Amino acid sequence: MNFITIDKKDWAPGVDQSRNTYRVYGPVEDENGCQIKPLAPDMQPKMDAPVTVMSAKSVLFPQTEKILTATLDESKEDHHVMKPVETDDMPRVVLGIRPYDAKAVHLVKLNFDNPDYKDPYWCAAYDATTFVGLGVTRPGPCDFSTAVGSGPFSEEGLDVLMADMDDKYLAKILTEKGEKWAAACGFDTAADPKESQVLFDVLRKEAEKQIQADVATDKLAQKTILDLYDAPFWDEVAFSCINCGTCTYVCPTCWCFDIQDETRHNTAVRFRNWDTCMSSLFTHHASGHNPRGTKVQRVRQRFMHKLKYFLDKYDQGIMCVGCGRCVASCPVNIDIREVCNRMNDYETTK
Numbered sequence: 001m002n003f004i005t006i007d008k009k010d011w012a013p014g015v016d017q018s019r020n021t022y023r024v025y026g027p028v029e030d031e032n033g034c035q036i037k038p039l040a041p042d043m044q045p046k047m048d049a050p051v052t053v054m055s056a057k058s059v060l061f062p063q064t065e066k067i068l069t070a071t072l073d074e075s076k077e078d079h080h081v082m083k084p085v086e087t088d089d090m091p092r093v094v095l096g097i098r099p100y101d102a103k104a105v106h107l108v109k110l111n112f113d114n115p116d117y118k119d120p121y122w123c124a125a126y127d128a129t130t131f132v133g134l135g136v137t138r139p140g141p142c143d144f145s146t147a148v149g150s151g152p153f154s155e156e157g158l159d160v161l162m163a164d165m166d167d168k169y170l171a172k173i174l175t176e177k178g179e180k181w182a183a184a185c186g187f188d189t190a191a192d193p194k195e196s197q198v199l200f201d202v203l204r205k206e207a208e209k210q211i212q213a214d215v216a217t218d219k220l221a222q223k224t225i226l227d228l229y230d231a232p233f234w235d236e237v238a239f240s241c242i243n244c245g246t247c248t249y250v251c252p253t254c255w256c257f258d259i260q261d262e263t264r265h266n267t268a269v270r271f272r273n274w275d276t277c278m279s280s281l282f283t284h285h286a287s288g289h290n291p292r293g294t295k296v297q298r299v300r301q302r303f304m305h306k307l308k309y310f311l312d313k314y315d316q317g318i319m320c321v322g323c324g325r326c327v328a329s330c331p332v333n334i335d336i337r338e339v340c341n342r343m344n345d346y347e348t349t350k
């Protein structure tokens with residue numbers, strides 16, 4: 001694995017140079033807090049940003065995305081025939097992504113890119129994207145990433161992992177995409193691999209020590225779905241939930257969407273929009289039946305999907321990277337760490 005050093009005075013010129021090849025995304029601060037956004041030509045990423053309000057998932061899975069279109073003009077031979085829109089395969093790079101958010105991309109990939117189904121829009125965006133992470137040296141109070149298979153210096157899903165060394169970045173190039181990005185920026189000062197790895201390990205251990213992650217997942221796999229489904233605590237967990245959906249929108253691993261058709265004059269467009277399992281409309285059938293018509297059913301679904309169904313289906317851990325965004329943003333303080341522990345510890349008396 002290659003290591004390079006990037007002098008901070010070379011960082012902005014390098015990022016600017018890479019704009020010839022990439023659309024550049026990174027953390028920016030605005031009136032809504034820190035967000036990962038495409039950077040205008042005169043903008044640089046805020047590399048010392050706190051955890052962003054939303055994750056980077058919209059880079060691959062936009063909140064609203066046009067997927068099909070048709071003409072309604074009956075004089076045209078192909079009227080009313082839905083056709084795919086062009087996929088966006090412009091190379092892009094996400095700078096300063098938190099390592100757990102890159103791991104989340106890996107988990108979401110299991111849904112959008114697998115042997116049974118390949119989502120053409122998500123896959124095109126994924127293939128075009130390079131993820132340049134920055135190790136987290138001061139994890140926030142809600143971060144429990146180390147308890148769920150990620151961590152402040154986790155490499156999974158990243159093309160480059162950087163560490164902030166005051167006047168420079170030390171960067172570990174993890175993939176070919178990462179190599180291409182470094183070359184496009186003109187970053188080519190090699191660092192000693194052994195010394196660099198030791199430095200990374202020291203920083204990782206110091207950061208991991210700061211995380212208070214009292215979350216256990218070790219017994220979830222051996223529980224049966226029906227026992228957990230029928231567990232007596234769901235009414236209590238769901239009691240205060242107002243089904244606002246915030247927890248799912250901020251989550252880097254939530255992927256639910258809805259399809260919406262719109263027409264204007266002679267054009268029809270099919271959009272894909274983020275949706276949330278916390279909304280009763282999400283599962284409302286055209287017949288009027290709703291299999292998750294009550295709040296407790298929806299809250300249970302959110303946790304069962306993340307902590308049990310996903311685990312059983314993919315055998316790759318739970319569908320949560322411990323970013324803590326849902327914990328920090330839930331208006332009624334519902335905490336996935338507590339729910340996870342309740343599920344993990346639950347013993348049926350039957």
Ligand code: SF4
Pocket residue numbers: 240241242243244245246247248278329330331332333334
């Ligand atoms: S953020 Fe909290 S209140 Fe809103 S849907 Fe999620 S659990 Fe319920």
Ligand code: SF4
Pocket residue numbers: 247250251252253254306319320321322323324325326327336
């Ligand atoms: S469930 Fe919560 S803590 Fe886990 S990845 Fe989603 S937002 Fe982060």
